[in-house]
Amino acid sequence: MPLxxxxxxxxxxxxxxxxxxxxxxxxxxxKPKAQALSVAPLPAGDKVAWSHAPYEAGDCSLCHQRNDxxxxxxxxxxxxxxxxxxxxEFADVAGRKVKHPPTEAGCTNCHNPHNSRERKLLLAEQTxxxxxxxxxxxxxxxxxxxxxxxxxxxxxxxNCHNPHGANVEHLLVQLPFDLCISCHSKDGVSDGRGATLTNFKSWLxxxxxxHAPVEAKDCSACHKPHGSDSFRLLVAEYPAKFYAPxxxxxxxxxxxxxNDRVVAEPTTTTLTNFRDGSRNxxxxxxxxxxxxxxxxxxxxxxxxxxxxxxxxxxxxxxRGWILKLNYTKTATGGSCAKTCHNxxxxxxxxxxxxxx
Amino acid sequence: MRxxxxxxxxxxxxxxxxxxxxxxxEAPGERLDNxxxxxxxxxxxRLLGAAGEVSVFVxxxxxxxxxxxxxxxxxxxxxxxxxxxxxFAVVVSSSAAPAEARAALAEAGLSxxxxxxxxxxxxxxxxxxxxxxxxxxxxxxxLAALVPYQAVNYREAVRARIRFLLGEIDEGALSRALxxxxxxxxxxxxxxxxxxxxxxxxxxxxxxxxxKALASARKALSLxxxxxxxxxxxxxxLASLRRCPEAAADVAAALGADPAExxxxxxxxxxxx
Numbered sequence: 360m361p362l363x364x365x366x367x368x369x370x371x372x373x374x375x376x377x378x379x380x381x382x383x384x385x386x387x388x389x390k391p392k393a394q395a396l397s398v399a400p401l402p403a404g405d406k407v408a409w410s411h412a413p414y415e416a417g418d419c420s421l422c423h424q425r426n427d428x429x430x431x432x433x434x435x436x437x438x439x440x441x442x443x444x445x446x447x448e449f450a451d452v453a454g455r456k457v458k459h460p461p462t463e464a465g466c467t468n469c470h471n472p473h474n475s476r477e478r479k480l481l482l483a484e485q486t487x488x489x490x491x492x493x494x495x496x497x498x499x500x501x502x503x504x505x506x507x508x509x510x511x512x513x514x515x516x517x518n519c520h521n522p523h524g525a526n527v528e529h530l531l532v533q534l535p536f537d538l539c540i541s542c543h544s545k546d547g548v549s550d551g552r553g554a555t556l557t558n559f560k561s562w563l564x565x566x567x568x569x570h571a572p573v574e575a576k577d578c579s580a581c582h583k584p585h586g587s588d589s590f591r592l593l594v595a596e597y598p599a600k601f602y603a604p605x606x607x608x609x610x611x612x613x614x615x616x617x618n619d620r621v622v623a624e625p626t627t628t629t630l631t632n633f634r635d636g637s638r639n640x641x642x643x644x645x646x647x648x649x650x651x652x653x654x655x656x657x658x659x660x661x662x663x664x665x666x667x668x669x670x671x672x673x674x675x676x677x678r679g680w681i682l683k684l685n686y687t688k689t690a691t692g693g694s695c696a697k698t699c700h701n702x703x704x705x706x707x708x709x710x711x712x713x714x715x
Numbered sequence: 716m717r718x719x720x721x722x723x724x725x726x727x728x729x730x731x732x733x734x735x736x737x738x739x740x741e742a743p744g745e746r747l748d749n750x751x752x753x754x755x756x757x758x759x760x761r762l763l764g765a766a767g768e769v770s771v772f773v774x775x776x777x778x779x780x781x782x783x784x785x786x787x788x789x790x791x792x793x794x795x796x797x798x799x800x801x802x803f804a805v806v807v808s809s810s811a812a813p814a815e816a817r818a819a820l821a822e823a824g825l826s827x828x829x830x831x832x833x834x835x836x837x838x839x840x841x842x843x844x845x846x847x848x849x850x851x852x853x854x855x856x857x858l859a860a861l862v863p864y865q866a867v868n869y870r871e872a873v874r875a876r877i878r879f880l881l882g883e884i885d886e887g888a889l890s891r892a893l894x895x896x897x898x899x900x901x902x903x904x905x906x907x908x909x910x911x912x913x914x915x916x917x918x919x920x921x922x923x924x925x926x927k928a929l930a931s932a933r934k935a936l937s938l939x940x941x942x943x944x945x946x947x948x949x950x951x952x953l954a955s956l957r958r959c960p961e962a963a964a965d966v967a968a969a970l971g972a973d974p975a976e977x978x979x980x981x982x983x984x985x986x987x988x
Contacts, residue, residue: 526895629839
């Protein structure tokens with residue numbers, strides 16, 4: 360998009376001079392700032408989709424020193440003060456905990472006070488406007504192998520962020536889970552490859568033992584909402600299949616919080632209670648050179664009916680068969696009835712194994 | 716008294732720390748042991764602070780991204796609460812390389828006692844199972860919560876719980892901090908758009924532009940038909956245009972809704988019966 364049209368240059372430069380407050384300079388220093396866009400009226404002949412009421416009415420002097428559209432002069436107050444003199448509802452936004460520096464510096468960092476081709480009098484198409492400063496997010500969104508439709512549908516960035524101010528970090532409108540569930544609570548939704556996505560509202564209602572990040576409404580602990588190279592927008596590697604050779608790098612997602620030593624140590628009396636005496640059964644199941652059982656073999660990552668998100672069964676093979684785990688908790692451990700192996704019971708209170 | 720305490724501590728622990736309960740030896744409300752442990756700098760220090768202090772102990776793993784971020788967040792949290800009776804400590808496993816652990820703390824700018832958990836005994840006894848986890852104990856040394864890592868709002872979630880334990884905020888404020896109110900777009904409602912039209916109309920009236928002010932007032936009324944202020948503005952604009960018979964209806968509507976509506980009173984004065 361052209362930043363300064365030849366015909367609009369004098370007005371644009373004037374507007375930028377008016378905008379050059381100290382706060383704007385501070386904001387620019389805090390974050391790399393995109394080249395400023397013109398806040399001048401669109402040149403005659405441009406398709407105007409939205410117009411600001413005072414400009415449309417020819418009331419230049421509501422904001423400027425003179426009521427002369429050819430030479431309106433500087434604005435009569437600071438930009439924010441001027442805007443909020445009519446847009447009173449934005450005064451409440453100032454009380455929100457998380458601020459957006461361009462908003463604090465001046466509304467005209469994003470809005471054209473005269474007219475625009477864009478809704479809300481934005482200076483450019485909304486995503487392009489955001490990406491003008493947030494180049495890191497642009498890069499992720501454009502280059503990632505797995506895309507998130509939330510960035511390109513509905514209100515785009517504003518589906519999740521409030522650029523004026525918010526009460527949650529990253530200007531999120533709500534905590535991540537409350538945002539995610541607003542879309543991921545429907546049956547029959549598919550991802551880009553046609554795989555069915557879980558209806559989390561009903562899943563979480565049916566399964567009351569929730570993974571800590573779910574409990575904390577923190578989907579972003581495991582998922583990258585702007586895009587990822589890992590399936591399901593995961594923040595790091597996680598085995599997609601039931602079996603995988605054990606390599607800690609394949610479990611980077613889980614080991615981001617869980618202690619990798621829980622799988623690395625053959626014996627322990629502290630790292631896990633999934634042990635028979637001191638024999639570490641996580642090590643026994645997972646730490647194998649070829650057919651190690653992955654986390655998903657026994658744990659449901661979001662929520663399950665049993666403690667530790669131990670799942671009832673796991674899809675096995677290519678024909679949708681559910682392999683039942685038949686796990687039963689006991690006072691000092693648990694048992695798995697015949698499925699993967701013959702029925703076995705463990706107890707973490709059993710005598711520790713003697714070292715050879 | 717005991718029940719009230721249990722309820723307060725349960726509020727701190729839930730919902731965010733709930734999944735840790737099952738495996739934990741010490742449940743919220745139970746008094747914690749206060750072992751003296753070796754520290755990274757060769758000394759010894761206790762897990763908990765002195766009596767009367769809220770204790771914050773961070774189980775962190777050097778070399779882990781989430782732990783590094785948590786240490787930075789806790790450095791900020793400590794600065795936020797400077798001068799208050801809060802004691803921070805970090806707990807690292809004896810299996811961690813001491814130099815790496817010291818470097819992680821230095822990088823985060825967190826200058827606190829760094830306890831070495833020999834054989835992960837404390838980690839196992841509390842049933843932590845994760846890194847990082849921020850443990851909180853109240854002024855009497857009772858376990859209040861084990862807060863696992865959050866990618867979003869972690870610092871606020873910990874800080875609010877500490878402030879609750881200090882008695883600085885009540886349960887309502889704690890709940891709001893843990894589940895902040897939705898931040899909707901301003902101007903999304905008819906009422907807010909009407910309010911904007913009214914503000915514009917007032918400016919127009921001040922400038923002697925009665926017709927424009929009237930148009931703005933009518934626009935506001937189309938969105939908020941019962942607005943006393945909008946009827947008042949319409950009345951005042953009509954009065955300024957010497958259209959008193961028309962103003963009468965708006966004066967009546969405005970004063971019917973708000974007998975003290977200033978613009979309507981001014982219009983009434985300008986248009987005597």
